[in-house]
Amino acid sequence: MYDKFSRRSFLKTIGAAGIGSILAGLKLKAAEPNKPAEEQKSQMPQLPKRKLGKTGVEVPCLSFGANKADNQVILINAYKNGVICWDTAPSYLNGISEEQIGKFISRNPLSRKKLFIATKASGTKTVAEIEEKLAASLKRLNTDYIDLYHVHGSADPARLSDELKKWVEGAKKRGLIKFFGFSTHKNMAQVLTAASKLGWVDAILVMYNFRLMQDAEMQKAIDACHKAGIGLIAMKVVALSVEGLKQMKDGRQVETTEEDKKVISHFMQRWLTVEQARIKAVLQDERISCACVGANNTGILASNVEAVLDNTKLTEADFDMLKKYAQATCSGYCAGCAHICDAAIAEMSYTSDIMRFLMYHNSYGDKNRAKEMFRQIPQAIRNRLLTIDYSIAEARCPQQLPIAKFIAQAVAKLA
DSSP states (O other): OOTTOOHHHHHHHHHHHOHHHHHHHOOOSOOOTTSOGGGSOOOSOOOOEEEOTTSSOEEESEEEEGGGOOSHHHHHHHHHTTOOEEEOOTTGGGGHHHHHHHHHHHHOGGGGGTOEEEEEETTOOSHHHHHHHHHHHHHHHTOSOEEEEEETTOOOGGGSOHHHHHHHHHHHHTTSEEEEEEEESSSHHHHHHHHTTTSOOOEEEEEOOTTGGGOHHHHHHHHHHHHTTOEEEEESOSOOOTTGGGGEETTEEOOOSHHHHHHHHHHHTTTOOHHHHHHHHHHTSTTOOEEEEEOSSHHHHHHHHHHHHOOOOOOHHHHHHHHHHHHHTGGGOOOOOHHHHHHHOTTOOOHHHHHHHHHHHHTSOOHHHHHHHHHTSOHHHHTTTTTSOOHHHHHHOTTOOOHHHHHHHHHHHHO
């Protein structure tokens, strides 16, 4: 258990000490860092598992987003507590995330059979580049195979070509990957709908949260994939706003607006943090196989694990509160409907990408990653970002985003 620190006593204490300071001290059961993980007996309940589409495999319904996994402590604690589905990428910490997982496997070789590792072909355009990226990831991860290999950041259904299908079939026959999928941050409804008709995509890592639940087209696309037997892994589950850093302390939301106060107070009465409620909202959708949530310290990991282990179900009133909060704060959240921005600003197809990079910088504190991704935008376009007229895109934006303001902020922070 959580070192004599129950969920209810934890939340009662928040009123006196503040959620940030409490979570900073909250720890999972301490692991012995120099002792192989497979030799350490976990005293924690195992996480519930769900089928990953029609793959025949079951995975824990909570996945560890390893975008900040730069040390062994967080990996050891995740493993001990049943969070054995790890999502990484070559771009996470410039390869350090994969290397840390590889180090964990080398120290705990028996763990490999239990772990379900997903990584991505970051920054690739051709099958040859995907093959090259896969070889590099296998080496860093110190493994012979990847459980789930994603084409990273796919927003164009045309990328799911016959050539890629042939490569996937070959990689599976060679034993390099078990399952194939893709991740997508934008135009999700269109891409998911296209994938549901292919028959050879095993799983999709898709941005899905209490905000995107309100989108009817997204719901149709999720349903199509579910019926097609595609495993759906939700990411960006907590759904921070572009300027989310102003609402965060020690990885948790704090009160800065009346809307914040209402939603925090509501779930406090349910003995839940807002973040726990958002995880529960996603997992209460039985079409979702797994929620991929990041954690850069064991306190946040503990809170995420408890959200899954706790049997509390969100009520209609809870979902209504999340819906109202989503509506009230929509102008600070980019929903990834890039086709609208692209059509409005023909000369600039990077608007939603820049919103995402800014979110990484502001909300997640991934400043170096955000800057690196921003630098991948062609120099000629970066030079013109402050001269483009965004008014048409702002007028069409379903979220009513002040796009010009955020682009200017991105240039100031990421250039």
